[in-house]
Amino acid sequence: MKKPLYLALDFPSGSDAVRFIREHELEGIPVKIGMELYYKEGAEIVKFLKEQGHPVFLDLKLHDIPNTVRSAMRNLASLNVDVVNVHAAGGSEMIRAAKDGLLEGTGDGINPPLLLAVTQLTSTTERMLQEELGISMNLEESVVRYAQMSYDAGADGVVCSAHEVRAIRQELPDSFHLLCPGIRLENNSYHEQKRVVTPSRARELGVDSIVVGRGVTKAVEPQKMYQLFEKEWSYVNR
């Protein structure tokens, strides 16, 4: 089965996002709707892109008390999106509540969205983790611990950097979904991302799905760049 590459539609408005998709002939590809687009357009853009046949990862990174997350997830599940996420830092009770909300909000005969927990953001460094957040573990240990806790609480997978995939795989079954942002081609700008790999490296490491944003959306030739990312991501296991 083809592993998804989600294009991060980090655009200021729905019309910008839809124009970009049409202009570069990216109709039907897997997309990620994050906070920027969702907070502008709400559920309408999600429904629209689903109707157009796009698999949708709705990346709102919920992090609140369990009861609030459960109710929010109930509503998000009714949008029939394919993937949703929470911050693992919200703890096991919150993750269980998220799962319950998704099951409650999913219609009969439909699969609930995949529930992923964000471990440590790909923009986080070990120095930030230890000096700013006061976590004494190293980055990898902290990611593996969050992944283990998320698994035990019923998450279907985690969002992590590909740098931590090996360590997570040593502890958890292969069926646990590992989605990785922070993907760049050789020589691409990192922007503010710190823990970055190429698509082919991600694939070799056993990543299940990747997210690519500015490497495509800010490129001079977006369609060509999308194809390059896709080719490198799909190539290795053929």
Ligand SMILES: O=C(O)c1cc(=O)[nH]c(=O)n1[C@@H]1O[C@H](COP(=O)(O)O)[C@@H](O)[C@H]1O
């Ligand atoms: O949950 C995410 O998607 C996410 C988690 C994370 O740790 N790092 C991260 O970059 N992301 C998202 O992935 C996308 C990466 O975008 P680019 O850096 O432009 O490729 C952005 O939309 C981020 O919000």
